[in-house]
Amino acid sequence: MEDQPMTYAIGDLHGEVTLLRRLLALLPIHDEDTLVFLGDCLDRGEDSVATILALRELKRTHAACIFLRGNHEDAWLACWNGAHFTHVPDIEGALQVWEDCDGSLPFAVGDWLEETCIEYEDKHAYYIHAGLLPGKPISQTSAFYKMWGVKGFLESEYDWGKPVVFGHWNLPEPLVQANKICIDTGAFRRGKLTAIRLPDCQIFQVQRDS
Incomplete structure (x- = not known):
């Protein structure tokens, strides 16, 4: 198994750049492995701008990086005109980021946001930020629900054909089920950042210093 390319999915960072490193x-x-960041990389945590800059640098050194769009990225993109951010989004943690930058976030942040994607798929799994409509094929779930979540998804036992790997829900421990895997373990709140490797489902975690 170690000879085949692996996929590492990484849970919500929320600005925790030290945990990311x-x-x-x-x-x-390995060079052939893919890294999938499940969204909500900014707001709330240690340093959102430094986190985004670290992800941009990672992309330069490891080309196979996928950055999914969470609800926080979606909210910031609504304030981005392609050159600068016109105002601060109304979402938790954003105002602190705005004030830390004196209302002038680096262009690199908006440029990175434009690269984010709603979903990703490989032979191992589907990857989204927040959720899918229970009982329906993935194609019938809107981009909004994939980024912002949908009622009943966490409880659903529906088989989408592959496991659905996601973040968003801020659980005490990873949720690993046959049909879905959640690895948002509250990096900003509990100080625990989680990744999972597919196809073997090995969990990796780091913890903030107490």
Whole structure:
């Protein structure tokens, strides 16, 4: 199994750049492996701008990086005109980021946001930020629900054909089920950042210093 390309999915960062660096140092990544960041990389945590800049640098050194669009990225993109952010989005944690930058976030942040995608698929799984409509094929779930979540998804036992790997829900521990896998373990709140490697479903975690 170690000879085949792996996929590492990484849970919600929410600005926790130190945890990001620790996790990347821990993961046994090979050049052919893919890294999928499940969205909500900014707001709330240690340093959102530094987190985005670190992800941009990672993309330069490891081309196979996928950045999914969470509800926080979606909210910031609604304030981006292609050159600068016109105002601060009405979402938790954004005002602090705005004030830390004196209302002038670096262009690199908006440029990175434009690269984010709603979903990703490989032979192992589907990857989204927040959720899918229970009982319906993936194609019938709107982009909004994929980014912002949908009622009943966490409880659903529906088989979408492959496991659905996602974040968003801020659980105490990873949720690993046959049909879905959640690895948002509250990096900004609990200080625990989680990744999962597919296809073997090995969990990797780093913890903030107490």
